[in-house]
Amino acid sequence: MKTSIQLRREIAELQKQLALAEQAEQQINAGDPEAIATALHQIQCRHNHIDQCDWEYGSWQKPTYAHTDYLKKAQRLIDSAADAGIPPSTALFFLTTLR
């Protein structure tokens, strides 16, 4: 059985993760290409993010090949969603159902 201190620490950590997830959702709903590219990478990439796709070696300030590639995919998703008249977050949701 966990102590109340352990449970409070776990809850605090989950609240931090929830705040980050909610912030990412807001950025996706606003059509932020980098947020959408990050979500696409999380949904689609099945590689080791260090040795095989290089995502972990970069950042949006210092993008790697993977960042650039997923940014192009994000722009295609944004354009396709606009053509279909749906928000990018809805298009991303459908992708998560195909994992």
Ligand SMILES: [Zn+2]
């Ligand atoms: Zn990856």
